Amino acid sequence: MPNPLVPRIEHLVTSGSFDLDGGSWQVDNNVWLVGDDSEVLVIDAAHDADAIAAAVGARRLVAIVCTHAHNDHIDAAPALAERTGAPVLLHPDDLPLWKQTHPDRDPDQPLTDGQRLTVAGAELTVLHTPGHSPGAVCLYAPALGTLFSGDTLFCGGPGATGRSYSHFPTIIDSIRDRLLTLPPGTVVRTGHGDPTTIGAEAPHLDEWIARGH
Incomplete structure (x- = not known):
């Protein structure tokens, strides 16, 4: 039986639209939960x-952390905050997108x-990683061997930069x-699609630069 007081990672996929620059695209988003039974x-409170809230259940929701402020990552954040009383956290450089x-x-x-967030005894360090958006961040949880990368790094390359x-x-x-300075075995849990590892992505940096996304 798993220990109810040991931090664990839970995963939810929600679906909706990504809207920017007059375009709209249907997307599936990864919502990540880090915690224990309490x-x-x-x-990224996406879409639903x-x-x-059902995935959170009766647990105390410590915070709603936004990796960036594209609508598909934040559209459900205020409603979830209202239901739970949890604060919404966002890097201020993404406020224009949030608005x-x-x-x-x-x-x-x-x-x-460099900010540290703690939940269920696990520490997550905020890494400001602009590019996909000005205030994009990743969350590194060394004790869990995990990086939550939002839309900065995916399985196969960097997030989109064409908008x-x-x-x-x-x-x-x-x-x-x-990111590529983190241990190679670090699991990268992304904002969309499948996870990867730092070690799997690092060898391809020069290819990405040559492609010039």
């Missing part, structure tokens, strides 16, 4: 507050580079300097 933290989705409701607390508020050279710098 408390939990949600990473009811489904996320496109929630013009009348600000995030509750800022995320800062407003994004910049390809910046995301490459973020990945090279902040």
Whole structure:
């Protein structure tokens, strides 16, 4: 039987639209929960507050952490916060994007580079990784051997940089300097799609640069 007081990672997939620059695309988003049987933290409250609240259950929701402020990662955050009383955390550089989705409701607390979040005895360090968006962050949990990468790093390469508020050279710098320096066995749990590892992605950096996403 698993220990109810040992931190664990839970995974939920929700579906909805990603809307930016006048376009709209249907997407599946990964919602990550880190916690134990008594408390939990949600990473990216996407699309479906009811489904996320059901996954949280009777546990105390410590915080709703946004890896960035594209609408598909934050659209359910205010509703989930209202239901649970948990604060919404976002890097302030992404506030202009946040306001496109929630013009009348600000995030509750800022995320800062190097900040440490604790849940169920597990520590997650905030890494500011701009490029996909100005305020994009990843969360590194060394004790869990895991990086929650949002849309900064995927299985197969960096996040998209072809739309407003994004910049390809910046995301490459973020990945090279902040992520690929982590232990190779670190599991990368992404904002969309399948997980990967730092060791699987690191050899392809030069290919990504040559492609110039």
